[in-house]
Amino acid sequence: MSDRHITDNKCLPKRVQFPDDESKFRWMPMLLDAYAIIDEGIAIAISEEDKRDIKLSCKKGCDSCCRTHKDIPVYPLELVGIYWFSTEKVVQPVREILKRQLSSHIKGDPCPFLINSSCSIHLIRPIACRQFNVFNRQCAEGEDPFYTRRDDVLTPIKDYTAQAFYTMLPFYGVTDEDDKIDAIENNLIHSLVRILQSCSWKELAGIMTDFDAKKH
Ligand code: SF4
Numbered sequence: 001m002s003d004r005h006i007t008d009n010k011c012l013p014k015r016v017q018f019p020d021d022e023s024k025f026r027w028m029p030m031l032l033d034a035y036a037i038i039d040e041g042i043a044i045a046i047s048e049e050d051k052r053d054i055k056l057s058c059k060k061g062c063d064s065c066c067r068t069h070k071d072i073p074v075y076p077l078e079l080v081g082i083y084w085f086s087t088e089k090v091v092q093p094v095r096e097i098l099k100r101q102l103s104s105h106i107k108g109d110p111c112p113f114l115i116n117s118s119c120s121i122h123l124i125r126p127i128a129c130r131q132f133n134v135f136n137r138q139c140a141e142g143e144d145p146f147y148t149r150r151d152d153v154l155t156p157i158k159d160y161t162a163q164a165f166y167t168m169l170p171f172y173g174v175t176d177e178d179d180k181i182d183a184i185e186n187n188l189i190h191s192l193v194r195i196l197q198s199c200s201w202k203e204l205a206g207i208m209t210d211f212d213a214k215k216h
């Protein structure tokens with residue numbers, strides 16, 4: 001395992017860039033690099049299915065997964081990214097709606113970032129959301145195809161997932177090469193996982209409100 005990307009294929013999705021912010025926040029390149037690796041792995045896995053004439057059903061505006069799933073894993077570095085993006089990048093009119101949804105969110109409610117059938121933090125959404133892709137037909141209302149038709153749910157390519165978590169390890173203080181490999185092989189990072197729907201989002205709503213007040 002190394003810090004290099006797994007492939008250089010030019011047809012793959014582009015890495016999200018925030019050059020000014022990336023030079024200010026040390027955590028940000030790690031997160032965006034990790035997301036780029038995840039997106040690359042997903043694009044390859046989907047294209048492999050496509051070659052077997054198995055078609056992706058996920059598309060813009062299809063949102064039952066975001067309303068149905070109650071246990072989306074999210075890691076501390078991803079939460080830092082979500083806090084930053086919501087506070088500094090989400091613009092009106094979505095911003096006011098998001099603040100309201102975060103303020104009224106109760107643990108266990110569906111994801112508060114879904115607004116008008118779109119993800120308000122799409123560029124920085126968690127790995128679990130990026131990796132959940134479904135083939136053959138769109139999910140029925142309330143259906144979680146992981147349980148109803150597991151074969152239609154994309155299985156992420158393990159090497160890409162491992163490489164993405166490896167890329168994020170310095171954020172958690174793991175910098176030694178042997179320690180990194182040990183952390184990946186023993187899934188140590190997974191002990192840090194939280195559940196997105198069980199997080200308390202009121203604090204983020206308050207941070208966004210304070211940020212807005214300082215701008216005026
Ligand atoms: S996972 Fe299901 S509900 Fe979500 S975008 Fe894909 S097909 Fe639509």
Ligand code: SF4
Nearest residue numbers: 066111113114119129
């Ligand atoms: S973070 Fe975005 S993609 Fe993930 S569940 Fe929430 S609205 Fe859906």
